Amino acid sequence: MSQSNMFILMVVIPLILSQSTRGKDCVCELQSSEAAFPENKLKNVEITALKCTRNITSEKMTEIDRLVLGLQHRISQLLENVSMLEKEDNGNLYAAVSLHIIELELAEIQDLMDKLNRTTNNYQLLSGQTATELQDMEETMAELERFDHAQVMEKQRENQRVKRDLEWCKDVLNSTTPAPTLPPDYCGLGSMVNVSGPKTYSLTVYGTSYTFGAWGRDAQPAPGDENKYWLVVLSSGNVHGNFIRQYSSMSTIILGIGPKDTYISSSNPTTNTIQGPNMVMYGNALYYNCYNTYSVCQFNMTTRAVSTVALPNDAGFNNKFPFAHLAATYAYTDMDFATDELGVYVIYATTSNFGNVMISKVETSNPPVISQTWSTSLHKRTATNTFMVCGVLYATRYLDQETEEIFYSFDTQTNEERYDLSIHIKKMQTNIKYMNYNPSDNLLYVYSDAYIVTYEIMFQEVP
Incomplete structure (x- = not known):
């Protein structure tokens, strides 16, 4: 067995056996075949997870929803204005003004679409980077799990599965129609x-x-x-x-x-x-x-x-x-x-x-x-x-x-x-x-x- 694949623990045990050994220490070597726990890998996973948490916030996740909702409302308003313009019978008195208003609304819609496209592209890039980082973290954690001899992580996963099942049961009960x-x-x-x-x-x-x-x-x-x-x-x-x-x-x-x-x-x-x-x-x-x-x-x-x-x-x-x-x-x-x-x-x-x-x-x-x-x-x-x-x-x-x-x-x-x-x-x-x-x-x-x-x-x- 190579020296790099074992722990060497120096155990110092003070002994008082006789007058000849008084004041002397007995030194024992304890050798382990287990590899040392790679703490640096775990720290890297923690740092990566913290970066992901900072990059993906609830505000960012709702930004696209707000933009899409705003775009839907603007398009709906534009359709109403165009329909109103088609029904107008004022001898073209206000047609130019109405067309200019519609032109402005189209410009606002185009601006919202540009903003939505930029945001979507940024999120796609962020999603790709995050997926890669998550894959790396998953592989690293799988590697670190072999050090879990007490199977703590396996038991935690089992507890999480039980909690998910309980939440599912709770949702089913709550989805039933309550008393009127x-x-x-x-x-x-x-x-x-x-x-x-x-x-x-x-x-x-x-x-x-x-x-x-x-x-x-x-x-x-x-x-x-x-x-x-x-x-x-x-x-x-x-x-x-x-x-x-x-x-x-x-x-x-x-x-x-x-x-x-x-x-x-x-x-x-x-x-x-x-x-x-x-x-x-x-x-x-x-x-x-x-x-x-x-x-x-x-x-x-x-x-x-x-x-x-x-x-x-x-x-x-x-x-x-x-x-x-x-x-x-x-x-x-x-x-x-x-x-x-x-x-x-x-x-x-x-x-x-x-x-x-x-x-x-x-x-x-x-x-x-x-x-x-x-x-x-x-x-x-x-x-x-x-x-x-x-x-x-x-x-x-x-x-x-x-x-x-x-x-x-x-x-x-x-x-x-x-x-x-x-x-x-x-x-x-x-x-x-x-x-x-x-x-x-x-x-x-x-x-x-x-x-x-x-x-x-x-x-x-x-x-």
Whole structure:
């Protein structure tokens, strides 16, 4: 056996045998036929894996999706404009202008296609390089595995297989239709039975700078504003906001093109500042929690006038009854606003109702008026979000980093409550800071750790 293929261990054992050997050491040689573990190869694998993690991020993986979605919307808009031009009968009065607009749109589409091609080529190159590196890592790890005499890696792989099987079983169970919720038949929708998606998922133009915010569509838009989207970020300490950003379409909000900003005030915080991430747009007005009060603010987007209506004086505000779960509290979420087929609501808690949820209908007059209120037994701190569908309140709770669960409902027509719902929402980020239903498209609009997401609500058809 060659010297390079064995370990030599020098073991020093102090012995006290007799007067003649006192103070002397006995030295033994222990030889092993096993090869030395190649630590440098393992370190190289770790370095390569770290580089792959840095090169392949979730932001990069969603970039092509955003570009393709934007391109689809631009092409759809172009088809509409061309169709409109073909139907025009104005003696060529506006034909030149319309053709110029179409020419500009074609240029924008070409720019998006060029950007998509560049991004695709870069990703193909990155994919090829990564595949080679992964193959090298796989071969190296297979070589290193022969040093695993205790078969630790083999047992870990077996555990992973068992966990995958358990996850598959869990998915099968969750894919079955859950117990129907209270039927809001008076809207003609039937019972909500599932939430699918996400349907869209994107970072805003602000990137990951602002983790608290809200977005969506006007639930009762003015004629011509049906395709507009709005976005509010809490730019002051994740608590306050003072302007609304509007976009002309889904593609423009995803790509961050051509926003229009409307300021409520010139700075934060002031009397009319937005407080907390929960707000809705209805009838060209934004409804939100007024700064430092237990009042509802109504901001008219056209006149920029603010009107208010007070909630009961024991209503929670300034972080008294926020949404929460065991690991976190969603700051300044005392008041949650919701829209559905019947109008606008504010969801909050009061001390007189022991911190349990209250629902108040907000009449959208100027100034707004609280017309009706319902009391529930749901403690507000046990929920992470609420939304309304057809007069039924739904509450969600945090299950884990990947799943949010709709577990509760309250029907304002019958005052009946249920705690046995089990409708799961697949999360793209850990925390959902904002959630609201829009009756015009049956979508849930979600703001989740700086990402804007939509989900589709599935209803059971009314017989």
